[in-house]
Amino acid sequence: MPKLPAAQLPSPRVLSRSIAVELLTEDVAVGVETTVSYTSRDPYALSVLFHIPGDVPVLWRIDRETVLAGSLAATGEGEVRVLPAPEGKVLLRLGPAGHCAMVRCVREELSRLVRDTLALVPQGTEERHIDWQPLLDSLRR
Template sequence: MSHPPVAPMPAPRVLTRTLSMELLTADVTVSVETTVTYTSRDPHALSVVFHLLGDAPVLWRLDREMILAGSLAATGEGEVHLRPGAHGKLLLRLGPAGHSATVRCDQDALARFVRDTFALVPQGTEERHIDWQPLLASLRP
């Protein structure tokens, strides 16, 4: 059985930025360097790696549209919640209830990064950047 031709996928594109964020605790605020990465092969999400002193890096994956929505109003469910903070900051609550961490970042810096991802992969074109072949191959008998 022949399969219809598949349109060629665009070449993968990657954006990476280092951003300084702050881990907020009841007693102290700790600066944390983060690396934010976007790849067009996973077009809906950003990877945020928190580089903690003496500990292994911590990786969170965040929906790029959710970040923009969280800049305007509180949003999120499950282990990821975002909301605008005072003085141009964005607050991210990451983790399950009772065991979460709150991180504060510059809202404009993160929003600029997200806008750059939309320049690489415009909204509505994400499916053209996903390599569906491994999934399709796994479904074939």
């Protein structure tokens, strides 16, 4: 089967930013160093890397639309929920109910980051940034 010419992909665009988050326990809020990254090659998701002292970093992938919507009203399902919180904060519930981590961060900081990703890859243009060729190649085998 002949190989179809690959569509020209836009140059990859990447954003990475440290943000202040607090892991909420029953007794105390603990600051956790956190890096949020975004790449136009995976345009629908944010990669959130929690640097846990003395442990292996924990990576969560969160839909950027869920983050943006969750800053206004509770949203998400399954293992990722985003909820507005008092005093200009947002809560991220990560993991299954009953065995989850609650993380709190500043709403405006997280919203600004998502808006910056939308400047890199506007809503509705995401599919133009995905390299589909590896998947197509694997299906041809």
